Amino acid sequence: xxxxxxxxxxxxxxxxxxxxxxxxxxxxxxxxxxxxxxxxxxxxxxxxxxxxxxxxxxxxxxxxxxxxxxxxxxxxxxxxxxxxxxxxxxxxxxxxxxxxxxxxxxxxxxxxxxxxxxxxxxxxxxxxxxxxxxxxxxxxxxxxxxxxxxxxxxxxxxxxxxxxxxxxxxxxxxxxxxxxxxxxxxxxxxxxxxxxxxxxxxxxxxxxxxxxxxxxxxxxxxxxxxxxxxxxxxxxxxxxxxxxxxxxxxxxxxxxxxxxxxxxxxxxxxxxxxxxxxxxxxxxx
Amino acid sequence: xxxxxxxxxxxxxxxxxxxxxxxxxxxxxxxxxxxxxxxxxxxxxxxxxxxxxxxxxxxxxxxxxxxxxxxxxxxxxxxxxxxxxxxxxxxxxxxxxxxxxxxxxxxxxxxxxxxxxxxxxxx
Numbered sequence: 198x199x200x201x202x203x204x205x206x207x208x209x210x211x212x213x214x215x216x217x218x219x220x221x222x223x224x225x226x227x228x229x230x231x232x233x234x235x236x237x238x239x240x241x242x243x244x245x246x247x248x249x250x251x252x253x254x255x256x257x258x259x260x261x262x263x264x265x266x267x268x269x270x271x272x273x274x275x276x277x278x279x280x281x282x283x284x285x286x287x288x289x290x291x292x293x294x295x296x297x298x299x300x301x302x303x304x305x306x307x308x309x310x311x312x313x314x315x316x317x318x319x320x321x322x323x324x325x326x327x328x329x330x331x332x333x334x335x336x337x338x339x340x341x342x343x344x345x346x347x348x349x350x351x352x353x354x355x356x357x358x359x360x361x362x363x364x365x366x367x368x369x370x371x372x373x374x375x376x377x378x379x380x381x382x383x384x385x386x387x388x389x390x391x392x393x394x395x396x397x398x399x400x401x402x403x404x405x406x407x408x409x410x411x412x413x414x415x416x417x418x419x420x421x422x423x424x425x426x427x428x429x430x431x432x433x434x435x436x437x438x439x440x441x442x443x444x445x446x447x448x449x450x451x452x453x454x455x456x457x458x459x460x461x462x463x464x465x466x467x468x469x470x471x472x473x474x475x476x477x478x479x480x481x482x
Numbered sequence: 483x484x485x486x487x488x489x490x491x492x493x494x495x496x497x498x499x500x501x502x503x504x505x506x507x508x509x510x511x512x513x514x515x516x517x518x519x520x521x522x523x524x525x526x527x528x529x530x531x532x533x534x535x536x537x538x539x540x541x542x543x544x545x546x547x548x549x550x551x552x553x554x555x556x557x558x559x560x561x562x563x564x565x566x567x568x569x570x571x572x573x574x575x576x577x578x579x580x581x582x583x584x585x586x587x588x589x590x591x592x593x594x595x596x597x598x599x600x601x602x603x604x605x
Contacts, residue, residue, distance in 0.1 A: 211574045220577050224584040231588045235595040242599045256535065263531050271524035274567050278520070281513040383539065466567045473559045476531075477552040481538035482545070 204452045219460045223467050230471050233420050237478070240412040247345030250413050251482070252369075252381020253317075253406070258310060259480040262302050263472060269298030270469045273435070273462040280455035285447055288458075292439040295465070299432040306425055314406040314414070318354035320362055326399035333366065333393055335373025344379060350395060352388040354405075362395045362403065417479050424475060427468045434461045523566045530559050 201207075202214045210217055241249055276291035322330050327348065331337065336346045350370050356363040364370075369378045371389040397403075404410045408418040437443070438458055446454045534555050542548050565571040570581075 210576045212576055217576060217580075220580050224580055227584050227588055228591070231591050235591050238592070239595050239599060260531060260535055264528055267524060267527045267531065270527075270563065270567055271520060274520050275517070278513045278517055282510040380539070380541075383535070463568055466563050469567075470560050470563045473556050473563070474553075477534050477538065477556055478549075481535065482549050482552055 204450065204456060213456055215456060215460045216463075219463050223463065226467060230420075230423075233416070233423065234474070237416045237420065240416060244412065247347060248411075250349075250411065253314075253413075254417075254480045255310060255313070255385045256381075256383050256480055257385070258305060259476055262305055263476045265298050265302050265305075266469045266472050269295045269302075270466050272298065273458070273465050277455060277458045277462050280447070280451060280458055283451060285444075285451075289439065292435060292443075292458075296432055296435050296439060299428050299435065303425060303428055303432070306421065311418075316353070317351065317406040318362075318364060318403070319349045319351035319406065319410060320364070320395050320403035321349050321401045322395075323399055323401045329399060330393075330395070333370040333373060335378070338374040339379070342379065347373070348401075350393060352393075355392060359397075361397055362400070364393050364395065365389065366391045366393050420475055421479070424468065424471055427464075427471070431461065431465045431468055434464070519566060523562050527559055527562060530555055534559075 200214070204213060206212055207214060207217075272291045272295045276288050276295060279285070279287035279291055322334070327334060327336060327346075330350060333350050334347045339346055347369075350364060350366070352367045352370065353365040354362060355365050365388045367388050368386040370393065371391040372378060406414055408415045438454070438461060443454055446457070534552055537551055537555065538548065540548075542551055570577070
């Protein structure tokens with residue numbers, strides 16, 4: 198069966214069918230991400246002072262990934278424009294760059310950013326034991342400045358036995374009264390050589406930086422995970438359109454390929470648009 | 483891809499010029515006029531990504547103020563993507579009709595979130 202209105206406009210809608218289809222799909226996508234973002238807003242507004250972490254993600258790498266996604270949005274719109282101008286070779290190259298951008302984004306996310314978090318450890322200290330760990334928390338210093346208190350000691354988990362954790366401290370806990378530690382850093386600082394022993398009896402809750410670590414990481418991994426799946430989906434569709442299948446379709450009906458690229462591109466721009474909100478909310482604020 | 487494809491593709495181009503372009507709202511000439519715009523929007527988005535990062539290290543008084551500033555910049559960037567890259571600046575009415583519903587429900591969703599947090603009934 199021939200699918201109607203792939204190139205020409207349907208008289209009642211004034212649009213070729215796939216365009217209406219993709220916009221209906223994107224409308225449902227807005228609700229999907231909207232639900233997750235509203236959960237994020239709710240969790241964040243309800244968090245106790247100091248309980249919502251700041252500066253745990255790698256800002257330069259996040260900025261680079263943002264730039265990569267923006268660049269890929271430009272190349273996909275250029276790929277579509279090239280098809281419209283019947284410049285197939287240009288289309289082929291723009292599409293290749295788009296695919297490579299998408300793959301780079303995913304590799305950075307899955308092979309670099311996420312594993313670093315899985316390897317990072319944090320222990321939340323019980324309220325009545327906070328004073329005991331003051332040298333690592335610097336809460337007197339923060340209170341003087343009117344800043345929210347710290348309740349977590351984090352770093353690299355060196356050693357663990359039945360009674361205590363040994364942590365190679367993050368700079369923020371190694372030197373907590375240094376004014377430089379009051380705000381997150383642009384360049385990520387790796388953990389120090391300073392080791393702290395924390396008794397398990399004093400720990401409310403301890404975990405690696407996994408989704409169950411906190412509401413922050415739960416929402417971070419859920420939203421960036423779902424976003425990553427969208428990037429993967431886009432890369433698969435682009436690859437299909439870039440392979441010889443696309444060339445064949447171009448020879449048969451170039452306008453049909455241009456429309457397919459436009460629809461895939463609309464999806465890709467939406468994925469870029471979601472990231473525009475994810476980046477500041479999770480990396481910067 | 484190799485050179486041998488070129489003549490075939492050129493034929494497709496010629497065939498298409500006769501059949502399809504006449505149906506289409508974006509002619510090749512139309513599209514070529516927009517390319518500069520697409521590149522400039524890309525550049526603006528990159529610039530504003532830098533601005534977002536820089537502003538996050540400026541203290542606007544409260545954390546809420548910083549979030550508000552970042553969201554204003556993000557919304558501006560999102561509008562650029564939607565208007566130019568997604569062609570929403572000049573779309574058919576059907577698309578706007580779909581999006582009015584989307585906007586309504588998303589707004590409702592965040593309004594409910596706000597109500598749940600503000601809790602006007604039990605407070």
